[in-house]
Amino acid sequence: MAKEKKGKVLQLLSPENYIRQRARTLPISECRVNVDWKKTGLANVAIARRHTNGNITLGIFLVDLKCLGVKDASYRFNISENEYIDFLDLMGGRMKTTLIPYPLAHNIVYAGIEFAEEFGFKPHQDYTSVAKYLLEEDTEAVELIEIECGLNGQPAYLRGPYDSEAKATQIIAQLDRTAGRGNYTIIEEADWDPDLDDEENDFFDEEAWDDEEDEDLLELLQTKSPGLQFKIQIKGVLNPPVWRRVVVPSHYSFMIFNEIIQEIFGWSGSHKYCFSPEGWNSFPQIIEIDDDGDDLGKDRTMESSETVLSEIFNQKGQNFHYIYDFGDNWDHQITLEKILQEKINQPSCIDGEGQCPPEDCGGFPGYQNLKTILANPSDPEYEEMKEWLELEEDETWDPTEFDLQDVQQMLAELFTIDPKSDLDDN
Numbered sequence: 449m450a451k452e453k454k455g456k457v458l459q460l461l462s463p464e465n466y467i468r469q470r471a472r473t474l475p476i477s478e479c480r481v482n483v484d485w486k487k488t489g490l491a492n493v494a495i496a497r498r499h500t501n502g503n504i505t506l507g508i509f510l511v512d513l514k515c516l517g518v519k520d521a522s523y524r525f526n527i528s529e530n531e532y533i534d535f536l537d538l539m540g541g542r543m544k545t546t547l548i549p550y551p552l553a554h555n556i557v558y559a560g561i562e563f564a565e566e567f568g569f570k571p572h573q574d575y576t577s578v579a580k581y582l583l584e585e586d587t588e589a590v591e592l593i594e595i596e597c598g599l600n601g602q603p604a605y606l607r608g609p610y611d612s613e614a615k616a617t618q619i620i621a622q623l624d625r626t627a628g629r630g631n632y633t634i635i636e637e638a639d640w641d642p643d644l645d646d647e648e649n650d651f652f653d654e655e656a657w658d659d660e661e662d663e664d665l666l667e668l669l670q671t672k673s674p675g676l677q678f679k680i681q682i683k684g685v686l687n688p689p690v691w692r693r694v695v696v697p698s699h700y701s702f703m704i705f706n707e708i709i710q711e712i713f714g715w716s717g718s719h720k721y722c723f724s725p726e727g728w729n730s731f732p733q734i735i736e737i738d739d740d741g742d743d744l745g746k747d748r749t750m751e752s753s754e755t756v757l758s759e760i761f762n763q764k765g766q767n768f769h770y771i772y773d774f775g776d777n778w779d780h781q782i783t784l785e786k787i788l789q790e791k792i793n794q795p796s797c798i799d800g801e802g803q804c805p806p807e808d809c810g811g812f813p814g815y816q817n818l819k820t821i822l823a824n825p826s827d828p829e830y831e832e833m834k835e836w837l838e839l840e841e842d843e844t845w846d847p848t849e850f851d852l853q854d855v856q857q858m859l860a861e862l863f864t865i866d867p868k869s870d871l872d873d874n
Contacts, residue, residue, distance in 0.1 A: 686816075693797070
């Protein structure tokens with residue numbers, strides 16, 4: 449008999465939902481803008497927020513201060529320090545930028561939105577759906593800075609080379625209705641710096657951003673190796689236990705294995721991790737070695753991006769450990785169940801049970817206490833815990849929730865090259 453559902457069930461946080469719900473709790477690391485934003489009226493604003501593991505979640509906003517407001521917006525979720533440096537190199541290669549205080553970045557974006565809305569232009573949909581949550585709320589808590597918009601106080605529409613005739617006609621018609629004929633300016637492409645439009649379109653082209661990642665993925669998928677079947681279970685979590693059964697190519701690195709574990713369990717990747725033979729205080733530890741002293745010595749650490757699974761896993765029944773979040777200490781026991789004869793190039797999740805615990809709940813003792821509270825609406829902490837989980841009135845936390853099909857789909861997407869990629873098919 450099917451179990452009766454009691455309202456909505458909170459789902460695992462995708463990067464988009466993490467940004468919507470938690471990005472504003474992350475401290476702002478730095479903000480940047482192109483140095484000529486006042487002269488050109490086009491501002492490329494980047495706002496970086498730092499996770500506790502040192503990674504960065506980044507919001508990028510293209511703001512047309514002369515007419516259209518936020519023309520484009522995008523984000524990069526939980527990228528490493530090196531990936532962030534690569535982004536800054538990309539940004540610096542296309543335009544000269546400078547560090548700015550957050551209040552200035554905030555006011556540039558919101559001033560552009562406010563000016564554009566006077567004439568009926570809404571922010572880009574990617575801003576509205578996700579990227580805006582990387583900004584602080586627009587309240588009096590943020591210092592107000594005057595930002596000049598328009599041209600002599602009137603909207604000025606820059607018609608770029610990628611604006612179709614239909615789009616340009618639509619924008620001009622909108623200005624006719626809202627500003628009135630004679631109360632706006634049209635700047636043709638020939639009157640503008642063409643390099644700026646190239647920067648604008650290339651910089652916000654997420655396909656171009658992803659090409660390098662696709663090249664790495666293509667190289668990974670071009671190789672096949674015997675599959676390793678693992679059962680991975682979070683230690684200490686019971687009623688129900690939380691585990692996944694997954695098959696992974698043996699040529700994959702431990703860094704890729706970490707990404708797979710994050711995906712199939714539903715962790716956000718916002719904390720550090722390590723692999724080790726018997727948990728804490730066992731060596732070697734397989735980690736991402738950085739410049740902050742994580743390297744404990746040649747015999748005690750191995751770089752996860754350079755260590756492949758077949759170097760460690762070679763015997764059926766072998767156990768290993770994956771520890772995620774060194775504060776909550778989520779210890780996952782990894783058991784090698786089978787070494788398959790079939791050679792594969794992509795991972796697959798084939799079974800599992802139980803919903804992944806919420807991040808930052810205090811490890812398995814804290815999670816057990818949380819489940820006890822949420823199972824009893826009369827508990828004095830019940831409403832507080834619902835609020836902490838950001839549950840709506842009709843939502844519940846169901847620890848048994850596990851949708852194998854959803855996990856399989858998310859894992860497949862992680863290891864699929866974007867069909868719009870510029871990579872050669874060969």
